[in-house]
Amino acid sequence: MPSYVITGASRGLGWEFLRQLSSDSNNIVIGMVRNKHATDTRVSEELQARSNIHILQADISDYGAMQNAAEETAHITGGGLDYLIANAGMVAGFDAFDPIGILGKQPEALEHNLMQAFKINVVSNIHLFNLFTPLILKGEAKKVIAISSGHADLNITAKFNIDVSAVYAITKASLNIAVAKFSAQYAKDGVLFMSICPGVVDTGRYASATEEQLKAVSRMTKSFKEYAPHFKGPASPESSVRDVLSVINNSSVENGDGGSFVSHKGNQQWL
Ligand SMILES: NC(=O)c1ccc[n+]([C@@H]2O[C@H](COP(=O)([O-])OP(=O)(O)OC[C@H]3O[C@@H](n4cnc5c(N)ncnc54)[C@H](OP(=O)(O)O)[C@@H]3O)[C@@H](O)[C@H]2O)c1
Numbered sequence: 001m002p003s004y005v006i007t008g009a010s011r012g013l014g015w016e017f018l019r020q021l022s023s024d025s026n027n028i029v030i031g032m033v034r035n036k037h038a039t040d041t042r043v044s045e046e047l048q049a050r051s052n053i054h055i056l057q058a059d060i061s062d063y064g065a066m067q068n069a070a071e072e073t074a075h076i077t078g079g080g081l082d083y084l085i086a087n088a089g090m091v092a093g094f095d096a097f098d099p100i101g102i103l104g105k106q107p108e109a110l111e112h113n114l115m116q117a118f119k120i121n122v123v124s125n126i127h128l129f130n131l132f133t134p135l136i137l138k139g140e141a142k143k144v145i146a147i148s149s150g151h152a153d154l155n156i157t158a159k160f161n162i163d164v165s166a167v168y169a170i171t172k173a174s175l176n177i178a179v180a181k182f183s184a185q186y187a188k189d190g191v192l193f194m195s196i197c198p199g200v201v202d203t204g205r206y207a208s209a210t211e212e213q214l215k216a217v218s219r220m221t222k223s224f225k226e227y228a229p230h231f232k233g234p235a236s237p238e239s240s241v242r243d244v245l246s247v248i249n250n251s252s253v254e255n256g257d258g259g260s261f262v263s264h265k266g267n268q269q270w271l
Pocket of ligand 1: 088
């Protein structure tokens, strides 16, 4: 039975990975969340308590909790793991609407957000990969996927002047290089490490934005439309996750995908 661990499975894209993957009763699907009780309740209400779903409690910034989660995972699967999807991420509101020079007017807040986002999006995922790679090495599929962001692409940032989300972009770019380093070490053992951007997806991020903040979003959307004239707006979690799972299934160490950073389309076209 193929086994999956998904971090950040409580809501947004992580929940959708959990929902789609568990619809196949042959899969063992393990969701890591910060609030197990709330997610267990959601699973029983919305997914009729599918018996192939296991919810484990772990804040990814808590090394001990993740160690326990790795042990519990091995117990559930019998020792190995096929797929690890590192989806949990800090998507803070702090940098979402202003360019980096404006953020710099609050130096303490900027530093605090940089350190916090680096801890969650980079350091915690590095610990996650180190703790779960021994299980992945015992699995069949041997795939470790980091959910990254096209915001980390140097070329489009410069070419289309995408000036918002600096903290987020800096940490996702760091995550990408961490993934490439894991690939450099483990590709020879047949483990695929890669970073995938899910596209722009409506997970409620701008639900409580003010009018002023929405102006910054429309500035970003304008840049997106210059980059991709066909871009009509955010995709649904359902279609994004379907696309990302297809990229995961079609990628392999043998095809040269190790350490790569691609979009939900499987290439460098982010929208
Ligand atoms: N949506 C997009 O357009 C988009 C685009 C590109 C990339 N992404 C990436 O896709 C991933 C999911 O995005 P999303 O839109 O679904 O985000 P979201 O709705 O904000 O969900 C974030 C998830 O991460 C979890 N999380 C945050 N900090 C955590 C921590 N310290 N420990 C454990 N779990 C933690 C949250 O858990 P709680 O429920 O406990 O808070 C939640 O499940 C993120 O990595 C994001 O950067 C999203």
